[in-house]
Amino acid sequence: xxxLTRQEWYGALVAVLxxxxxxxxxxxxxxxxRNLSNILVQASVIALLAGGQTFVILTGGVDLAVGxxxxxxxxxxxxxxxxxxxxxxxxxxxxxxxxxGVGLFNGYLVAFVGIPSFIVTLGGLTLWRGLAYDxxxxxxxxxxxxxxxxxxxxxxxxxxPMPIVVxxxxxxxxxxxxxxxxxxxxxxxxxxxxxGARQVGINVRWYKLGVYVVSGLCCxxxxxxxxxxxxxxxxxxxxxxxxxAIAAVILGGTSLFGGRGSIIGSLLGAILITMIRNGMNLLExxxxxxxxxxxxxxxxxxxxxxxxxxxxxxx
Amino acid sequence: MNTEKSVIEIxxxxxxxxxxxxxxxxxxxxxxxxxxAIVGDNGAGKSTFVxxxxxVESPNSGxxxxxGKSVTFDSPLDARDQGVETVYQTLAxxxxxxxxxxxxxxxxxxLFNLGPLSILDHKAMRSESVQMxxxxxxxxxxxxxxxxxxxxxxxxxxxxxxxxxxAKKLIIxxxxxxxxxxxxxxRVEEIIKGLKQRGVxxxxxxxxxxxxxxxxxxxxxxxxxxxVASVLKTQTSPEQIVGLITGxxxxxxxxxxxxxxxxxxxxx
Numbered sequence: 001x002x003x004l005t006r007q008e009w010y011g012a013l014v015a016v017l018x019x020x021x022x023x024x025x026x027x028x029x030x031x032x033x034r035n036l037s038n039i040l041v042q043a044s045v046i047a048l049l050a051g052g053q054t055f056v057i058l059t060g061g062v063d064l065a066v067g068x069x070x071x072x073x074x075x076x077x078x079x080x081x082x083x084x085x086x087x088x089x090x091x092x093x094x095x096x097x098x099x100x101g102v103g104l105f106n107g108y109l110v111a112f113v114g115i116p117s118f119i120v121t122l123g124g125l126t127l128w129r130g131l132a133y134d135x136x137x138x139x140x141x142x143x144x145x146x147x148x149x150x151x152x153x154x155x156x157x158x159x160x161p162m163p164i165v166v167x168x169x170x171x172x173x174x175x176x177x178x179x180x181x182x183x184x185x186x187x188x189x190x191x192x193x194x195x196g197a198r199q200v201g202i203n204v205r206w207y208k209l210g211v212y213v214v215s216g217l218c219c220x221x222x223x224x225x226x227x228x229x230x231x232x233x234x235x236x237x238x239x240x241x242x243x244x245a246i247a248a249v250i251l252g253g254t255s256l257f258g259g260r261g262s263i264i265g266s267l268l269g270a271i272l273i274t275m276i277r278n279g280m281n282l283l284e285x286x287x288x289x290x291x292x293x294x295x296x297x298x299x300x301x302x303x304x305x306x307x308x309x310x311x312x313x314x315x
Numbered sequence: 316m317n318t319e320k321s322v323i324e325i326x327x328x329x330x331x332x333x334x335x336x337x338x339x340x341x342x343x344x345x346x347x348x349x350x351x352a353i354v355g356d357n358g359a360g361k362s363t364f365v366x367x368x369x370x371v372e373s374p375n376s377g378x379x380x381x382x383g384k385s386v387t388f389d390s391p392l393d394a395r396d397q398g399v400e401t402v403y404q405t406l407a408x409x410x411x412x413x414x415x416x417x418x419x420x421x422x423x424x425x426l427f428n429l430g431p432l433s434i435l436d437h438k439a440m441r442s443e444s445v446q447m448x449x450x451x452x453x454x455x456x457x458x459x460x461x462x463x464x465x466x467x468x469x470x471x472x473x474x475x476x477x478x479x480x481x482a483k484k485l486i487i488x489x490x491x492x493x494x495x496x497x498x499x500x501x502r503v504e505e506i507i508k509g510l511k512q513r514g515v516x517x518x519x520x521x522x523x524x525x526x527x528x529x530x531x532x533x534x535x536x537x538x539x540x541x542x543v544a545s546v547l548k549t550q551t552s553p554e555q556i557v558g559l560i561t562g563x564x565x566x567x568x569x570x571x572x573x574x575x576x577x578x579x580x581x582x583x
Contacts, residue, residue, distance in 0.1 A: 182423055183431040185412070189420055192409035199407035200421030201392040210431060259411035312463055 008253030009265030011304070015251070016272050019279065027282040037161060039271065039278050044163035045070075045226045045238075047270035049245035050252070051174050052218025054266045055211040057249050058178075059190045060258025061110060061117035063215045065102070065124030066222075067241035072132040073098045074223035075141075078233025082141035088148065095220040102128060103216025107209030117212075125242065133235035142232035152228025163225050167267075170221065175263045187211060191258025247294065248273050250301040257309055273297075321380065322347055322485050322516045323368070323399075328377030330363050337363040341377070341542045342576045343535060345485060348514035350507070352527040355537030356560055361520055364537065369401045369487060370394030381484055398484030402491060406474045410463040414455050415444035417462060418477045447480035448473075452509040468499025475506055485516040492526065504530060524553045536560055544572040 004010060024031040049066045056063045073095040080086040080094060102124070109120045154162040178184035186207045189197040198204050222241075227233040252269030254261025276297065280290045325343040338360040345351050355361050366372045368379060370388030379386050381397060388394040391401070408417050419440045425433040441458065448455055453472040455465075462470055471491055478486045488507070492500040507530050510517055521527050527534060528548055536544040536559040544559045544566040551569070558564030559572070566572045 177432065180435050180437070181429075181431070182425070182433045182435065185416060185420075185423065185435065186431075188411055189409040189416075192411040193407070196405065196407035196409060197420070199391065199403060199405070201395070202421050207431065259409070 007262065007265075008255075008260060009262050009268055010253070012252045012265050012268035012272055016268055016275065019272065019275050023275065023279045023282065027279070029282050030279065035278070035282075037164070039274050040167070041161050041163045041229070042278065043270045043274035044167040045222045045229075046241065046244045046248055046273060047167050047267055048170060048218050048222035048225065049241055050248035050266040050270045051170060051263060052215035053245045053249045054174075054252075054254055054261065054263050055178075055187055055214045056117070057246070057254055057256060058187045058258055058261055059208055059211050060194070061208070061211070062121065062246065062256070063106065063117065063212065064121040064242050064246075065106065065128055066215060066219050066245050067238045067243075068125050068128035068132065069099065069102050069216060069219040070223045070226065070238040070241060071235055072102070072128045072135075072223075073220040074227045074233045074237050075132040075136045075235045077223065078141040078144065078227055079136040079139070081145055082143070082233075083136075083139070088145045092224060095223055096217060099216035099218070099220030099223075100213050101216070102219075103213035104209065106216070107212030110212065111205040111208035129235065136235055138235060140232055140234045144227060144231055144233065148224075148228040149231065150228075151225060152231060163229060166221070166225055171263060171267050178263050183207065183210060188259055191260075193259075243294070243298065244270075244273050247298040247301065250298065250305060255305050255309060256302060257305075320347065321345060322349075322382065324380040324383075325368065326378045326380075328364070328367055328379070329375050330367055330372065331375055336540045338367070338374075339540050343542060343545075344575060345516050345518060348511075348516060349533060350511050350517045350519065350531040351533045351535060352531040353518060353520045353535050353537065354522070354524070354527060354556060354560060359537035359560075360540040360542075361537050363540075364542075365401075365487060365489060365520060368394070369399060395481075398482065399487065400478035400482035400485070401487040402471075402474045402478045402489065404489050404493060406470055408462055408470055408474060411461050413459050413461055414448070414473055415441045415458060417473060418444045418447060418480065422481070443480075448476050450513070451476040451479045452506055466499060468495050468502050471495065471499070471503050472506055475503070475510075479510055479515055482515065485518065486510070488517065488519045490520055490522070492521075492523065500526070524556060527556075528553060536566075538562060542576055544569060545575040546572050 029035055049070065053063055053066060076098055077091040077095040080091040081088050106120050106124060109115045110117045151162050156162060156165050178187065186197065186202050189202060190204055190207060194204060226237060230237065248269035249266045250256060250269070251272050252262065252265025254265055273294070276293065277290060280293065321344040323345045325341060328338060328341040330338045341364060353361050353364065367374045370391045370393050386397055388397065409420060412420070424436040424439045426436045427434045444458065453476045455469065462473065475488065475491065492503050495503065504526065507517065507519070519531060531548060533545060533547055534551065534556060535542055536556065538560060546569060550571065555564055555569065559566060559569070
């Protein structure tokens with residue numbers, strides 16, 4: 001076993017603790033169970049997106065379209081339930097189908113056609129957002145039927161908010177997939193040495209396609225939690241969420257170059273991003289400054305990754 | 316030498332790219348337990364030969380026999396499944412995975428077969444890796460360490476141990492020490508000598524004649540897209556090999572050098 005300090009996510013853990021201590025001193029409102037539970041609930045949607053994003057980034061790709069795809073899946077599900085009166089469970093299925101379908105589309109273009117993931121998903125960023133608005137006529141759809149209020153506001157055993165439960169189950173599952181299945185192993189192998197992976201007989205194309213499908217399904221799950229929490233849906237939800245999701249993965253110690261990283265890191269990263277936002281709100285720092293701060297944090301995290309990679313290569 | 320006794324036998328192997336004659340009518344054989352070297356200048360046809368017998372490319376004509384049975388390789392994987400393990404110069408290792416993960420990369424042991432979601436049998440892979448490394452004589456201190464922290468020599472040793480562990484017929488090593496320092500080269504050579512003692516048949520491509528003479532039983536010389544000579548190490552000298560490579564020595568003037576090459580051709 002790797003010692004704690006050598007884990008990729010160690011830095012994120014330290015950052016969460018240090019920021020936590022700082023915020024407890026700086027604000028009297030930070031360290032109470034309600035606020036802490038709030039942070040986890042707020043982190044849940046980003047954490048779900050970051051989970052899928054981790055798979056993509058570990059293979060050396062990136063998915064810039066997760067915010068827009070979340071909007072598409074969420075808006076379509078809302079539209080089906082509110083405007084078309086379709087059964088909510090069918091709408092949930094439809095959301096997952098949309099996530100998987102767009103994932104297949106992205107994965108096909110990246111893995112089989114050979115277009116860089118950056119381009120495919122940058123196009124997707126506006127393509128899926130546009131489709132989300134267009135297909136729902138730009139309406140706001142509020143008052144979602146069961147089980148959405150439960151997904152968004154329900155509490156398991158009377159005290160565990162459902163978004164946290166979903167996030168926990170999701171991360172336990174993903175952690176297992178990444179560490180103990182062929183898919184997980186090949187994700188790391190492809191990110192480490194794609195040609196080598198091909199030489200030992202791994203079907204690199206199909207596994208690469210697979211990670212975009214995983215990311216798409218995560219978007220659908222995130223969309224369901226998000227519209228549950230907002231009790232409404234529209235094409236404009238999840239704006240810029242791709243940035244937070246990618247930032248969470250990078251802050252969690254996963255390398256943008258692929259091959260190195262962990263799913264736990266992404267969870268810590270999502271919590272860290274949310275804590276930064278929460279802390280700045282408590283300290284009454286303006287939205288504009290918050291935007292600047294998050295951007296700076298992302299750049300610094302990538303900076304650290306690049307320096308660390310150079311050091312590893314020098315060995 | 317007859318067909319039944321060869322681990323691998325090759326007859327009339329030919330590969331032409333348009334007008335470029337990369338390899339013409341190559342005859343080759345490897346006895347059980349034998350270690351053979353392939354030498355020759357750049358462009359002499361060595362790489363083409365290796366690509367053909369590892370399934371990377373298909374020949375225009377010619378036949379490959381494994382243990383006397385005629386075979387064709389559709390892909391490197393096909394060649395591997397039929398018992399030919401190759402250690403490429405690029406090693407095909409994932410630096411970010413640990414040693415057991417690399418040894419079983421692409422052929423993982425699973426507890427439940429669920430396609431891409433098959434659950435890995437970490438324990439079995441780990442213990443078999445330990446065994447494979449120790450039979451090959453490779454010492455790795457920490458099995459759960461990723462390869463990134465290891466030296467080039469250690470990585471090469473892991474790749475060779477992997478090939479040796481899975482090879483059903485023979486191993487092909489492509490320039491195994493080209494990128495290594497003196498000490499590391501020595502370590503890899505020890506591993507190769509260990510394979511000789513265990514009787515694992517092996518073909519090594521090497522530019523290093525000192526190494527070739529140190530390690531193998533027989534030397535096959537490539538020149539201008541043909542195999543021109545096959546000599547036992549004990550019946551030749553580095554000077555003579557250099558002469559054969561450059562063309563300064565005529566193979567017909569070396570006693571026995573063309574026997575195997577033409578002898579096999581008689582079977583056609």
